[in-house]
Amino acid sequence: MSTFGRPSLKTVLKTSTVAGLAAVMLSTGIPAQVMSSFAEPVKVTAPQAPSFADVVSAVSPAVVSVKVQSDAQPVSDDNSNFSFNFGGRGFDELPDDHPLKRFFKEFGGQIPGGPNAPGGPNRNQDRADRGPQKGPNDNKPHHLRPTAQGSGFFISEDGYLVTNNHVVSDGQAYTVVLSDGTELDAKLVGKDTRTDLALLKVDATSRKFTYVSFADDAKVRVGDWVVAVGNPFGLGGTVTAGIVSARGRDIGSGPYDDYIQVDAAVNRGNSGGPTFDLNGQVVGINTAIFSPSGGNVGIAFAIPASTAKDVIANLMKDGKVERGWLGVQIQPVTKDIADSLGLKEASGALVVAPQEGSPGQKAGIKQGDVITAVNGQPIKDARDLARRVAAFGPNTKVDVDLWRDGKQQTLPVMLGNLASDEAAAAEPRQPDAPAPSSDxxxxxxxxxxxxxxxxxxxxxxxxxxxxxxxxxxxxxxxxxxxxxxxxxxxxxxxxxxxxxxxxxxxxxxxxxxxxxxxxxxxxxxxxxx
CATH class of the missing domain: 2.30.42.10 (PDZ domain)
Structure with a gap:
């Protein structure tokens, strides 16, 4: 400042420079010399996720919507319940020590299908797809009406297609809706309740259908990408993607449980639809979800392609599936049980009781035996034994290796027919009434x-x-x-x-x-x- 209170020349020049710079910035943008003082914006160079578009465009024409009609009377359809397909058995009917029940008890959840579950005892994933069902007091005949809506896929160019048994089980008429909207009538060739699979056939000799094949699911790894295509909530041609979350899941639906768990979005209506690998082959058939709301929460279960391939081949040939039958009640061999019996490993299947008149009993299998191998193939656990015996077919002679009284034995067994023999041989046993005397x-x-x-x-x-x-x-x-x-x-x-x-x-x-x-x-x- 000067002595007279006026700004000095130096101050005036400095102020003018700043004002000029500001004017330039406002009128022409940030000068190059100023912009160079700012950091570059964030930009990440990373591998891009694969697109599923090529797979989807190739397989979509093979995936269909399946509409089922029956004479059922409409009832309320509440989508708010927990959902699980147990092949007709409810969550509340599972044993108290079942892993899924223990999970809910430990984490404070309600038991799906139990008396306190929202929406009541709706137990199957896509039994709610069927919506209207016959009421308990309804004995009047009615016209056929839509009662189910699921998914399916062609496995041959002449019109054979796969879906779930629980989608078609109550139907009298079936309609297949193609990806282009064309509707075609279909007939039921056969179904298998134990694996929840069914085979339909479209009669359309004038056209050839795009079809897909089954993958070798033994090569499918946890973490592999998968794509599900289906008809959720009636929205045909819906595509979702995810990964294989787990293998060998047992959800209590039957003795052949060996599900592939995926986290691709699967909802009501996806039942019977395919889950593809990135080669466009079917690795599994969507059959169940686990959900507290009735919608997707990222836990879905698919029947492995290897299981479906064998079952569908039998249905196509004979319209039914016949399985080998040993006729023994079994349970897993835990480490504690293995130690108690002198086994080195906790593997095999422990015989709780042979059924009266069964092939196993006739061959000499006894209570307390551990079945360790069939035809020289080691048995991992009780489920493995059930699957292996069923795969042999009826009237097949097999060698069963046993661990009994600390020694290995081998017994020849002629397997029976599970479909025809099991009901006659499984006689109910009366419960024992304990009566204490001197403790x-x-x-x-x-x-x-x-x-x-x-x-x-x-x-x-x-x-x-x-x-x-x-x-x-x-x-x-x-x-x-x-x-x-x-x-x-x-x-x-x-x-x-x-x-x-x-x-x-x-x-x-x-x-x-x-x-x-x-x-x-x-x-x-x-x-x-």
Whole structure:
């Protein structure tokens, strides 16, 4: 500043420069010398996700919507329930120790299909696709009306197509809607309730259909991309994508459960539709979802292509599926059970009981045997045994390897026909009524027993809630029939078997327990103290 209060020449020049710069910035944008002082905008160079457009355009003409008609009477269709396809069995009918029930109890959820579930006991994924169903008091005849809507896909150019059994099971008439909107009548060739598969045939000799083939799902890995195409909520030609989330899922729908789990969006109406790999081959058939709302939450289950391929081939040939039948009630071999029986590995299938008159019983298979191989092929678990035996077909002679009394044995078995024999051989068993008399305490096991009223085995009259027996599900009122495959009639008998097991170097004993007409095995620790 000057002495007279006026700005100095230096100040005037500085102020003029700033004002001029501001004027330039406002009128012409940021000068190059100023812009160079700012950082570059963020830009990421990364691999781009693959497009599914080529796969979709190739396979879409082979995917159809399936409309089913029957004489059912309309009822309310509430989409708010938990959804699961259990082949006709509800979530609330699963055993209390089923992994899905334990999951819900641990995390505080409601049991799907239970009395408190929203929307009531709707149990199957796309049974709600069927919407209208016959009412309990409706005995009047009516005209056919739409009752189901699902998906399907052609597997031959002459019009054979695959869908789910639960989509078509109650139908009397079937209509297939092609990707271009053309509607064609179809007939039911055959269906299989155990795998929830069905085969339809379109009669249209004047045209050839675009069709797809089954993939080798053994090569499908968790994490692989998949594309689902179907008819969710009646919106035909819908495409969703995701990955394979898991393999070998057992959701309690039947003895052949071996589902592929995917996280592609699958909803009501997708049932029977295909899940493709990026080569345009079918790796699975969508059959169930797990959802608290009735809609997609990223957990869907598909029947593996390998299972579908065999079943569909049988349906196309004979209109039905015949399976080999061994006729034994089985359960998995846990590590505890393996230790109690002297097995090195927890594999194979433990025979709980052979059915009366079954091929297994006739061949000499006994309660407590562990089936370790069939025709020299090792058996991983109980589900593996069921699938392998079924695959042989009826009237097939097989060699069954057993672990019995600490030794390996082989028995020849002529398999029966599951479709025709199982109902006659599976006679119901009456539950045993326990009647306590003089209690005998087995302190080391945490249980108290008394002779059973029928003179066979021992009734459990008390279980220490802090014991290993309680932790493994042993309950008051159940009956102990045998220990390490030795029949027991008193607490002393149990003590003798346990003492011998300790001498043999075993740390657990295998208890056969009966309750409500069913039998199971429980391995309990027998260490001293």
């Amino acid at each position: 005998k305490a087995l302190a080391s096991l945490g249980i108290t027993v008394a002779p059973a009223e029928d003179g066979s085995g021992l009734s459990v009259t008390d279980v220490d809630p802090d014991s290993e027996a309680a932790a493994r599900g042993l309950k008051e009122g159940e009956k102990i029939v045998s220990v390490n495959n030795r029949k027991v009639q008193s607490a002393g008998d149990i003590g003798k078997v346990i003492e011998q097991a300790r001498k043999d170097g075993r740390t657990r004993a295998l208890f056969q327990v009966e309750a409500n007409g069913t039998s199971r095995f429980v391995a309990l620790p027998i260490n001293e103290g």
